[in-house]
Amino acid sequence: MAILVIAEHDNATLKLDTAKVVACAQAIGADVDLLVAGDDCSAVVDAAKQLTGVRKVLVADNAVYGNGIAENLGDLLVSIAADYQHMLATASSLGKDVMPRVAALLDVAQISEVVEVVSEDTFVRPIYAGSALATVQSLDAVKVMTVRSSAFDAVANDGNAEVVSLDGVFNSAVEFVSQTLTKSERPDLGAASVVVSGGRAMGSADNFAILEQLADKLGGALGASRAAVDAGYVPNDLQVGQTGKIVAPDLYIAVGISGAIQHLAGMKDSKVIVAINKDPEAPIFQVADYGLEADLFDAVPKLLELI
Structure with missing residues (x-):
């Protein structure tokens, strides 16, 4: 079995948090694949395949995935879940939107905000606003997890993963209307030193x-x-x-x-x-x-x- 990491990106740039989630996946101890789902995201794929320790980069390049709609991404993840024992995403707005849906569709319990890997089925996560840490074990066939990226160091960029295209297109009844982004010349808050x-x-x-x-x-x-x-x-x-x-x-x-x-x-x-x-x-x-x-x-x- 292998581990699937969902890439965090904006269709042009791969977010640093993805490299940190890959580090978490490597700590679990299995082959790591990376899913890049987006629209016209070839630059993201090029960056993703360079992450150290990634075996394959699965690419779902279609307009239906370009805006990160949870219903579309969730159905895509469920369609390939049989090949993976763990499915990981960063604990961002995207991960918190998509992964609970995936867990519900697979009828498993989600493990949220993982900060440490104890073993392939046991993880540490904060509770009570971070004032305590809980060690939890999952016996589910598929472990659906979000990862607190700040707890892990990013992997290097000296890999050369195989790129595999996915054919399935899942388009729900949800329609993307618009989004308003805050633009700043300062570094992104989550990635700033x-x-x-x-x-x-x-x-x-x-x-x-x-x-x-x-x-x-x-x-x-x-x-x-x-x-x-x-x-x-x-x-x-x-x-x-x-x-x-x-x-x-x-x-x-x-x-x-x-x-x-x-x-x-x-x-x-x-x-x-x-x-x-x-x-x-x-x-x-x-x-x-x-x-x-x-x-x-x-x-x-x-x-x-x-x-």
């Missing part, structure tokens, strides 16, 4: 400008706590936390963030955490590698002068 996040203490959307300057100087991405997003300071696609994006950059700078468990669940695996907060009792200081007890409106401008 540096993340600068602001909390409710920023006070307004205008005040986030100083964090944007800091992020730009460091070549990083801008993030925010749920409180800042709920207050309307920044769009919700910048939210870091249990109900937002899970990040694990080399450097995470938390500015005016108290450190609620909901937020910590999304960034506590960062390699270096720096916290700036005027409240010495803020929970964020308990997980921070470096803490600065100061007013952010004094500290951040001084930091900008030093960079």
Whole structure:
């Protein structure tokens, strides 16, 4: 039996998270195939076949897969499920949309947000907003899983996998209408090596400008706590936390963030955490590698002068 990883992409670029899910698949210990389902996605296929450890790249290139409609992708995955003992996707909006449907159609239990592989049927996943870890065993014939990519290092790009085209086309009654994408010159929040996040203490959307300057100087991405997003300071696609994006950059700078468990669940695996907060009792200081007890409106401008 083999393992199938669902590639995360935008029809032009293969997302780094895919290489991290491949690393998780390799830890399970079987042949790894990669599914690229999209529309006019030859550039993605070229990148996918270079991932180290991938045996085959299965390609479903058709307009019905171009927008990531779960019904279409789910039916496609079910059609080839008999060849695989594990089916993995990143715990992104796509993975959270498609994989539960696949699990339901296969009548198996999904294992969500895997952060560690114990054996081919036993995995570790966070529970209670990341405050505890559960070790779970699945006896299902097919293990349908989403993987927290921040818990794994990406594989290299020195492979040369075989490319196989899939003929089946599954087109549901669901119709794609439109999507609105946020465009930014900054790195993607989930893949950035540096993340600068602001909390409710920023006070307004205008005040986030100083964090944007800091992020730009460091070549990083801008993030925010749920409180800042709920207050309307920044769009919700910048939210870091249990109900937002899970990040694990080399450097995470938390500015005016108290450190609620909901937020910590999304960034506590960062390699270096720096916290700036005027409240010495803020929970964020308990997980921070470096803490600065100061007013952010004094500290951040001084930091900008030093960079």
